[in-house]
Amino acid sequence: MLDEVLAYLQPKPGGLYIDGTLGGGGHTAAILERCAPDGKVLGIDTDSQALARVGERLAEFVANGRLILAHGNFSDLAQIVEQTGFGDGKGVQGVLLDLGFSSDQMDNPDRGFAFSADGPLDMRLNQELPLTAADLVNGASEQELADIFWRYGEESRARQIARRIVREREKAPITRTAPLAALIAAGVPHKHGAIHPATRAFQALRIAVNRELERLETALPQIVDVLEGKTKGDEGESKEKGRMVIIAFHSLEDRIVKEYIRREAKDCLCPPRLPVCVCGHKARLRNLTNKPVTPGEQEIASNPRARSAKLRAAEITQNNS
Ligand SMILES: C[S@@+](CC[C@H](N)C(=O)[O-])C[C@H]1O[C@@H](n2cnc3c(N)ncnc32)[C@H](O)[C@@H]1O
Incomplete structure (x- = not known):
């Protein structure tokens, strides 16, 4: 613009x-x-x-x-x-x-903003700050995660996504963008022309990480x-x-x-x-x-x-x- x-x-x-x-x-x-x-x-x-x-x-x-x-x-x-x-x-x-x-940030998978390319679950705009998206995804309670997805992503599946994350991270920590995107999108039909099912949840995590x-x-x-x-x-x-x-x-x-x-x-x-x-x-x-x-x-x-x-x-x- x-x-x-x-x-x-x-x-x-x-x-x-x-x-x-x-x-x-x-x-x-x-x-x-x-x-x-x-x-x-x-x-x-x-x-x-x-x-x-x-x-x-x-x-x-x-x-x-x-x-x-x-x-x-x-x-x-x-x-x-x-x-x-x-x-x-x-x-x-x-x-x-x-x-x-x-x-530049979105297109670099190493920054962890994109759900379409695999990379570390980072999402920090300022990489000198300590908290990453992986810290939130693996450390926040189920309720805190649901709040993040609902409040910052206006995601109607907030609770379901939080539950899936908690179940999955009990097996092993979630540290990469691609498995997280797959977990969020699982079972949700991706209609032609519609946004990717992980868009809102990724937006919410980015907003939370960077306050x-x-x-x-x-x-x-x-x-x-x-x-x-x-x-x-x-x-x-x-x-x-x-x-x-x-x-x-x-x-x-x-x-x-x-x-x-x-x-x-x-x-x-x-x-x-x-x-x-x-x-x-x-x-x-x-x-x-x-x-x-x-x-x-x-x-x-x-x-x-x-x-x-x-x-x-x-x-x-x-x-x-
Ligand atoms: C949409 S881009 C700006 C593009 C720019 N107008 C141009 O012409 O290339 C947003 C930029 O703002 C920076 N940014 C986002 N939030 C910020 C903040 N709270 N303080 C300083 N920079 C921030 C990001 O790191 C990113 O580089």
Whole structure:
């Protein structure tokens, strides 16, 4: 959704942008092009392999100081901005999150995200963190597993899958993706055109391993702080109303983004029965996408993984200029 990202982010020469999910660097490269000759991007990824690849691919921008790379989690956004000194206290004009995992991660069986290729049951976006999907699959109780599949995968067979896993792991630990996918899919007809029967359970494990929903919830208020120029070391000299653009790939993430933007776009959060406002809440955002923006047919045809993408954008209502 490159065109849509650029249309909402509106990168301009001299602007400062944060790509909180650098991935293969495709969005960052396009933002750097649009904010030339002197705009800058702070590119963050929790996966050090992704950073190393982009460091090579976009080496000229790293060398001329227009691309700053940071290994970290976007849930620590304010701290990363502070530590890198990004913006020299001038405020930030845009923040992008393109959530989930990249094709580099998905296509590498050693990372353990794919049910279609055999690999170790890993699924960590940040391989320096200790907990793997195999730890969860072999260590969580049947009830905990069922909760994970139900809550993070909206999987209607959550209990059945958890029971099968527990029965199987009593014989031997489950350490590879292919046997797990086979176990989950056993006896479930895979209808033509429908998603693979293991899709939801794999999604759920990935979300649980990487604590994806909590990290997103933690990041959102920090994004607004950074755009408003409220982080430490930032004197908020920005003249622009900064924008955030977030692409979600499943309804759980999209709901978090939608509800956060709606809430922060309201001046008062009091229950409707109260005659006067007692909360004093002031809108921090203007919602730019009442409905999520979805990819066009052409993009879905060339990249079927884009089919579930939903983009939402918002602009801050105030800055410190
Ligand atoms: C969909 S890809 C981004 C693709 C990128 N926009 C591009 O143009 O190539 C998502 C990337 O975000 C990273 N990621 C996911 N969650 C993260 C988090 N909480 N903090 C930092 N990076 C994260 C993943 O490691 C992955 O590289």
